[in-house]
Amino acid sequence: EPEVTQxxxxxxxxxxxxxxxxxxxxxxxxxxxxxxxxxxxxxEFLVSFYNNEISEKSxxxxxxxxxxxxxxxxxxxxxxxxxxxxxxxxxxxxxxxxVTDTQYFGPGTRLTVL
Amino acid sequence: AQTVTQSQPExxxxxxxxxxxxxxxxxxxxxxxxxxxxxxxxRQMILxxxxxxxxxxxxxxxxxxxxxxxxxxxFSLKISDxxxxxxxxxxxxxxxxxGxxxxxxxxxxxxxxxxx
Numbered sequence: 571e572p573e574v575t576q577x578x579x580x581x582x583x584x585x586x587x588x589x590x591x592x593x594x595x596x597x598x599x600x601x602x603x604x605x606x607x608x609x610x611x612x613x614e615f616l617v618s619f620y621n622n623e624i625s626e627k628s629x630x631x632x633x634x635x636x637x638x639x640x641x642x643x644x645x646x647x648x649x650x651x652x653x654x655x656x657x658x659x660x661x662x663x664x665x666x667x668x669v670t671d672t673q674y675f676g677p678g679t680r681l682t683v684l
Numbered sequence: 685a686q687t688v689t690q691s692q693p694e695x696x697x698x699x700x701x702x703x704x705x706x707x708x709x710x711x712x713x714x715x716x717x718x719x720x721x722x723x724x725x726x727r728q729m730i731l732x733x734x735x736x737x738x739x740x741x742x743x744x745x746x747x748x749x750x751x752x753x754x755x756x757x758x759f760s761l762k763i764s765d766x767x768x769x770x771x772x773x774x775x776x777x778x779x780x781x782x783g784x785x786x787x788x789x790x791x792x793x794x795x796x797x798x799x800x
Contacts, residue, residue: 603788613729614790615788615789618786663788673779673788678728
């Protein structure tokens with residue numbers, strides 16, 4: 571069964587450093603999302619991406635964050651200057667050619683900012 | 685803004701028994717989708733079940749079923765014949781229908797323990 575993959579599974583970085591989290595969507599999916607889950611808290615929406623542009627973003631998704639799909643397969647989330655409070659699990663989710671299709675989540679990237 | 689509330693931070697069930705997890709939501713929309721996701725210790729998010737608000741029939745998936753009460757804005761998950769592998773965090777989620785975004789709004793989750 572096709573699945574969403576994410577790399578790395580765990581990223582440790584120093585505060586102020588840039589990180590790039592990568593997601594490979596299911597091949598025929600067109601809608602992409604990033605979510606964040608701080609340890610012990612609920613999953614929060616960050617940003618949605620469709621047709622090579624951001625569809626919607628939450629208030630969490632400030633200027634430190636950016637997303638792109640550089641090569642038509644990978645979908646990346648970049649955090650320019652990480653802060654301690656960026657430590658969280660980051661999930662990529664994708665769904666098919668209709669926005670009402672079920673979203674499938676990747677296994678997540680655990681980001682630790684020291 | 686839409687909100688999702690899960691009032692049970694933790695629940696426990698005996699193996700082979702039935703347990704019901706509660707979820708309420710707030711929306712002014714008439715068409716939307718509701719989901720239950722399971723998050724085991726690996727922290728992977730796994731879709732358990734999905735309900736379209738326009739469908740009156742409650743969704744079922746094997747041992748998992750929902751009780752969808754649209755007027756009450758309630759969406760509970762029933763797990764029958766509980767198994768040790770059901771132990772996980774369970775998140776209720778809402779998605780607006782017909783929008784161009786499709787982002788999910790999650791509740792805070794319920795931690796389910798299964799006793800052998």
